[in-house]
Amino acid sequence: MTHSVQQTDAAINAVTSWSDDDWNTILKGAVRSVEDLAEYLGFTSVPHNWHNSTDFPIRVPHPYLRRIERRNPDDPLLLQVVPLADEAFTSESFSDDPLGESKFSVGRGILQKYQKRVLVISAPACAVHCRYCFRRNFPYEEHRIVRPNQQLKMIENDPTIEEVILSGGDPLMLSDSKFRSVLNFLDAIPHVRRIRIHTRLPVVIPQRITSELREMLGEVGAKVLIVMHFNHANEIDAEVSSALAMLYKDGIPIFNQSVLLKRVNDSVDALVSLSETLFDNHVIPYYLHLLDRVNGTSHFEVEESVSSKIYSEVQAQLPGYLVPKLVREIPGAPAKQLQLI
Ligand SMILES: *Cc1c(COP(=O)(O)O)cnc(C)c1O
Numbered sequence: 001m002t003h004s005v006q007q008t009d010a011a012i013n014a015v016t017s018w019s020d021d022d023w024n025t026i027l028k029g030a031v032r033s034v035e036d037l038a039e040y041l042g043f044t045s046v047p048h049n050w051h052n053s054t055d056f057p058i059r060v061p062h063p064y065l066r067r068i069e070r071r072n073p074d075d076p077l078l079l080q081v082v083p084l085a086d087e088a089f090t091s092e093s094f095s096d097d098p099l100g101e102s103k104f105s106v107g108r109g110i111l112q113k114y115q116k117r118v119l120v121i122s123a124p125a126c127a128v129h130c131r132y133c134f135r136r137n138f139p140y141e142e143h144r145i146v147r148p149n150q151q152l153k154m155i156e157n158d159p160t161i162e163e164v165i166l167s168g169g170d171p172l173m174l175s176d177s178k179f180r181s182v183l184n185f186l187d188a189i190p191h192v193r194r195i196r197i198h199t200r201l202p203v204v205i206p207q208r209i210t211s212e213l214r215e216m217l218g219e220v221g222a223k224v225l226i227v228m229h230f231n232h233a234n235e236i237d238a239e240v241s242s243a244l245a246m247l248y249k250d251g252i253p254i255f256n257q258s259v260l261l262k263r264v265n266d267s268v269d270a271l272v273s274l275s276e277t278l279f280d281n282h283v284i285p286y287y288l289h290l291l292d293r294v295n296g297t298s299h300f301e302v303e304e305s306v307s308s309k310i311y312s313e314v315q316a317q318l319p320g321y322l323v324p325k326l327v328r329e330i331p332g333a334p335a336k337q338l339q340l341i
């Protein structure tokens with residue numbers, strides 16, 4: 001076996017290094033119509049069940065597109081990003097704000113549902129528009145952080161808060177200088193022990209792990225941890241591997257949360273392979289979320305009897321530390337609710 005330090009360096013060096021600006025250019029060049037998507041993937045015409053959504057438009061950056069199999073309408077990565085006609089389907093148990101998030105706002109841009117930790121809507125946008133997103137109808141403009149030093153004051157004033165979760169949207173959509181000012185502000189608060197970053201940006205644009213970002217994370221005195229959002233092993237290619245190896249080398253604990261999605265990862269093989277591939281890349285599986293019932297996503301829902309069956313077989317095949325906790329979010333509950341199988 002190769003030594004793991006060598007393996008990490010090899011993963012980093014396997015990819016030509018990127019400059020600190022590349023991610024912005026890549027973001028600007030993201031595909032924004034089903035016509036461009038179909039052309040890029042080699043379809044002769046736009047498949048009949050794809051449509052251009054107006055309220056939550058398609059957005060897919062190229063590093064992610066490259067991992068999608070050409071001319072395969074069932075590709076598990078494609079299905080996460082392509083708006084299907086199914087999104088128009090409405091169902092009684094689905095709504096615009098199934099988690100009642102607006103009720104948990106404790107200040108502009110800040111949500112608190114659980115003890116000792118708050119979630120900050122750090123940026124109003126994402127690099128990719130995941131079709132199953134529970135925040136697809138979230139009024140970001142009303143909630144986002146515009147002036148960190150004023151808006152984050154409530155965290156400074158509440159000594160019970162030990163952990164701040166930077167979420168969004170995606171916090172890494174902020175420029176390095178804005179991100180630095182948020183980090184510095186939080187890091188100066190003595191009772192903030194941990195700063196957690198919830199992000200999908202390194203999954204879709206691994207070039208976001210810039211030297212400047214790495215440097216600023218290294219300067220934070222509080223413990224920094226990252227929770228990524230991978231749903232399928234095919235989302236990890238050499239570029240992503242390289243970005244994860246950099247973070248690992250910098251000593252940052254990396255976890256992963258996934259959503260159980262019909263036709264994307266609703267099989268024992270897909271979930272086992274995801275956990276194993278994550279661990280090969282220094283990432284610990286954390287949560288496997290059952291879908292939040294937000295309008296436009298009912299075609300992603302996996303029936304509970306099916307999810308239980310898949311999950312018990314995943315438990316049987318993996319060591320305990322590679323089994324993510326199966327959870328559902330219930331508005332008003334004191335924590336994410338563990339689903340006992
Ligand atoms: C999910 C969530 C958290 C994080 O919960 P953990 O169980 O600590 O991962 C914190 N705040 C809010 C508002 C959340 O939705």
Ligand code: SF4
Nearest residue numbers: 126129130133169200
């Ligand atoms: S990156 Fe996260 S918040 Fe953004 S669209 Fe995807 S699931 Fe939603």
